[in-house]
Amino acid sequence: MSQHAEIVVIGAGPGGYPAAFAAADHGKKVVLVNEETNPGGVCLQRGCIPSKALLHVAKLIHEAADAAEHGLTFGKPKIDLDKLRAFKNGVIGQLTGGIQSLCKARGVTLVQARATFANSNTLNLAKPDGSTEQLTFDKAVIATGSQPAMPPMFAIGDPRVMDSTGALALEDIPKKLLVIGGGYIGLEMGCVYAALGSEVTVVEALPVILAAADRDLVRPLQKRLETQFKAIHVNTKVLSLTASKAGIVAELQGEGVEPKQTFDRVLVSVGRKPNSKNLGLENTKVQIDEKGFIKIDRCCRTADPNILAIGDVAGEPMLAHKATREAKVAIEALVGEPAEFDNIAIPAVVFTDPELAWCGLTETEAKAQERDVKVIRFAWAASGRAQSLARTEGLTKLIVENKTERILGVGIVGVGAGELISEGVLAVETAAVARDLADSIHPHPTLSETLMEAAEAFIGQATHMYRPAR
DSSP states (O other): OOSEEEEEEEOOSTTHHHHHHHHHHTTOOEEEEESSSSSSHHHHHHSHHHHHHHHHHHHHHHHHHHGGGGTOOOOOOOOOHHHHHHHHHHHHHHHHHHHHHHHHHHTOEEEEOEEEEEETTEEEEEOTTSOEEEEEEEEEEEOOOEEEOOOGGGOOSOTTEEOHHHHHHOOOOOSEEEEEOOSHHHHHHHHHHHHHTOEEEEEOSSSSSSTTSOHHHHHHHHHHHHHHSSEEEOSOEEEEEEEETTEEEEEEESTTOOSEEEESEEEEOSOEEEOOTTSOGGGSSOOBOTTSOBOOOTTOBOSSTTEEEOGGGGOSSOOHHHHHHHHHHHHHHHTTOSOOOOOSOOOEEEOSSSEEEEEEOOHHHHHHTTOOEEEEEEEGGGOHHHHHHTOTTOEEEEEEETTTOBEEEEEEEETTHHHHHHHHHHHHHTTOBHHHHHTSOOOSSOTTHHHHHHHHHHHSOBTTBOOOOO
16 A cells, blocks of 8 residues: 555445545545445445335335236245345445456555544554554545444443444344334335235334425325324324343333333434544544534635534434535545535435435425425326326425425335436526426326326416416
């Protein structure tokens, strides 16, 4: 390994390795330092990718069961956990191998080590074999990501109490699973285990699940989840977890909720925290806020002129695609190109069934800001494609500014919402107006037509939806 790098990137997740690649593409001598054996970060190894592989299997199980209503009956699925784990791990292996190959192709030096700052131009690298060495650099990019939050009251030292990493290991299929937290991670993993045969109970301390999303988008999802899960308890607290021979005893507090229940496993999914500790940042000028996030400007620069930060460690939203975009901004700014993170439409996707996605301004935010907007909803019951899929519970909505007719926000719930939302992102990011969307020819029959027809409804009348004039 070279003893000096023009640019060193710490962390090889969805922020780190794109930053390293972008820097190499600009002709820089780059070292990518990763504490784990393989690159990819949490997203690839213990998050986005393995969870979506398992959710794909869950979707197949549900589609096979739903097919009976259309005259096609399959037998009860037989779950081979070893093969299922092998499928998931194979996906991870394929992608990590691809990143390693791209490192070689671009001339990026990939080093496995724990990196800590000695000062603003030097890193101490602790290798897996116990050896240490120093690496000097011109510029550094911190992309160390985040980890699941585990409140001390739930950390009882029993492997049956899992975080998202433990849940994705898929050690077994518990008969009864408690999910603490009604956010996207808890609901996604709840869907996986419910499909595989677990009796899933979700407990959320807030009055609603998926609190960041508009209620009309959550409603179709919650209705379907209520048929898959044993229970969804909101306004409910978990006061304690106690290990017993029979299982994990949870003490619950909520109206109409049985106060003591025993579960075979418990998934704690109450959020994530940034990996900003034990990096030696006190030896630099980098500043950290009260939540542990590294403070950055719109060019991803920290208070230390030699150090930048991107991704989960640098603030909300803690999303892989936000980290990847910040990687490009950071490197472009670093090499002197005019760049800053000015994106206004960072999409959020919940990969449940149905999927839920939104970008830009939500209806809730528009009301709170007293914005002069019109909210258009196009129910998928009027979509020929949704009817042919027998999945008419979906909804597409636009938040449109009345004066300018500019599309400020898009929300979608339904099959494939995660794929459909990108058109909404483009519309919001480019300041498209409703007529731009309405006059763009969409292929028929597709679910994407619901975006076009929602825009038509703002202008006048949608072809497949009629609203009498007031």
